[in-house]
Amino acid sequence: MTTHLLKQFLEHYHCFSEDETAYILSNCFERKYAKNDLIFKANEKIEFHVFINKGFACFEGSLDTDRSKVYGFRSDGMMGSGFFVERRDMHESISLLNFVCIENCETLILPNSVTAHIMQNFPNGERFVRFIAEDHINELTQQLFDRDSKKLVEQYINLERIFPKIHSRIPQYYIANYLGITQEHLSRIRKKRFEREKNPD
Secondary structure, three states: OOOHHHHHHHHHHOOOOHHHHHHHOOOOOEEEEOOOOEEEEEOOOEEEEEEEEEEEEEEEEEOOOOOOEEEEOOOOEEEOOOOEEEEEEOOOOEEEEEEOOOEEEEEEEEHHHHHHHHHHHHOHHHHHHHHHHHHHHHHHHHHHHHHOOOOOHHHHHHHHHHHOOOOHOOHHHHHHHOOOOOOOHHHHHHHHHHHHHOOOO
């Protein structure tokens, strides 16, 4: 089982001892999803936390019967749970959006029972969960700020910074949908982006 990316993710927050980190890693298990599989389904209870070892997934919701909207992406080395949820209590969360695989995904699954043990028995367990929530809030705040204050080409560049080679890994309509534009408009933005790289002045 490949756990080095999850280990790096946990160590980034400086919340757990070596023994606590080892406990977390030993209590997760691998699960593979095929392209287009749902990891979480909208309006259903979330039974586990998921960490993406390899692959691309997106948070997607329905605007009406004919249209859907992409609200965010997750890729290699990222946590895919704790985002876009309604918390009923400390032990139950409902997914507000579909979390769907855009590529084949290799994940590590951490059951809710293990998460509960971490929060109840590890000195910094609740602190770790709070840090994850704060990161999510900051990400959403930055996303809203970017959409109101930055040009589309700058938003695209920022997306590429967070998700290197995103344009070559997933269909372009996902990116266009996320940015709220057509695929034709996205092509023009990518052209401007390449021109900016060639002529930085």
